Amino acid sequence: MTNSFRDDLVICTDWGTTNLRLFLVNSRSHEVLAHIAFPQGILNIHHRYQQEGSGDRISFYRSKLHEAVVALGTRSNQDLYGLDVIISGMAGSSIGMIELPYGSLPFSLANDRLKHTWIGSTPQHPNRLLLCSGLAKADDVMRGEEVQVIGWQAFLHSNDSNQLILPGTHSKHIRIEDGQLVDFQTFMTGEVFQLLLNESILRPPGIQIQEDRTTISASFFRGIDASYQPGWLHELFRIRALMLRDGLHSTEVSEYLSGLLIGSELRQLSATRGSIHLAASGQLLIRYRSALEKMGFNEVTVYEPSELTKFTIAGQIQVWKKEMIIGPDC
Numbered sequence: 001m002t003n004s005f006r007d008d009l010v011i012c013t014d015w016g017t018t019n020l021r022l023f024l025v026n027s028r029s030h031e032v033l034a035h036i037a038f039p040q041g042i043l044n045i046h047h048r049y050q051q052e053g054s055g056d057r058i059s060f061y062r063s064k065l066h067e068a069v070v071a072l073g074t075r076s077n078q079d080l081y082g083l084d085v086i087i088s089g090m091a092g093s094s095i096g097m098i099e100l101p102y103g104s105l106p107f108s109l110a111n112d113r114l115k116h117t118w119i120g121s122t123p124q125h126p127n128r129l130l131l132c133s134g135l136a137k138a139d140d141v142m143r144g145e146e147v148q149v150i151g152w153q154a155f156l157h158s159n160d161s162n163q164l165i166l167p168g169t170h171s172k173h174i175r176i177e178d179g180q181l182v183d184f185q186t187f188m189t190g191e192v193f194q195l196l197l198n199e200s201i202l203r204p205p206g207i208q209i210q211e212d213r214t215t216i217s218a219s220f221f222r223g224i225d226a227s228y229q230p231g232w233l234h235e236l237f238r239i240r241a242l243m244l245r246d247g248l249h250s251t252e253v254s255e256y257l258s259g260l261l262i263g264s265e266l267r268q269l270s271a272t273r274g275s276i277h278l279a280a281s282g283q284l285l286i287r288y289r290s291a292l293e294k295m296g297f298n299e300v301t302v303y304e305p306s307e308l309t310k311f312t313i314a315g316q317i318q319v320w321k322k323e324m325i326i327g328p329d330c
Contacts (some may be wrong), residue, residue: 051066102136151315223259
């Protein structure tokens with residue numbers, strides 16, 4: 001059908017596992033006019049639906065999203081009636097609003113279309129939704145990062161071979177060649193770090209764990225050195241032995257473990273597979289950049305958190321514009 005809704009503004013939405021972020025964006029200039037964030041990630045909504053949901057799953061999720069859209073309208077002091085809402089991340093997963101099939105590799109970042117679905121407006125919910133799906137290969141999947149890579153490639157304007165690192169709870173290493181996403185690997189680095197530090201015998205007794213440190217200690221680099229040893233599972237228990245034998249103070253365990261895990265992850269990189277690009281925020285950016293330098297990857301292009309947000313928005317708008325040209329089916 002012909003789009004009778006406003007197309008000068010859009011609502012770009014990153015709905016991840018733990019957080020929901022909305023951005024009111026000028027669809028032509030990509031200027032962010034207002035943004036808002038809630039700790040209402042897909043996992044939280046999924047649990048609430050299991051506990052209290054009755055009836056239509058899409059309507060339940062959509063009502064929570066609508067609350068966020070209304071809050072964004074209040075913050076921006078604008079009427080958001082009729083604006084399209086572009087959603088990437090976990091909303092299209094098995095625990096999301098509706099499960100969408102994955103796209104396959106290789107994926108042309110400029111030309112191919114992501115798997116997606118439109119959800120039409122209703123009297124209660126006057127905003128159409130465009131849900132974007134992810135990409136998959138035989139032994140790995142991604143949801144959300146592919147949109148960031150589409151936006152990143154649009155800014156980069158390069159057909160060279162590149163490796164993009166996106167650290168996080170589940171870090172992604174993404175390989176791009178000739179403008180195509182050809183391969184990626186996921187590493188459970190952040191999740192394993194949290195589990196070991198909080199739930200295992202490596203938890204320092206009686207120590208308040210500091211997770212907001214902005215400086216890198218010598219123990220972090222000791223951990224990176226240890227990551228070169230064969231059998232990192234043994235290196236994990238070696239942390240316990242060092243604690244008992246006074247070779248590692250309790251206050252250093254977090255740093256050492258961080259270095260060991262990040263080092264083990266980054267050893268999978270290849271210097272022959274193109275330029276390395278790193279996009280992260282806060283402490284993760286500091287740690288991964290320091291680890292890469294320590295490991296001899298000296299020519300790394302680094303992107304700050306604000307740039308990562310720009311990539312997400314640019315990727316979402318690019319996907320949306322393709323669908324608007326073809327014509328949404330709602």
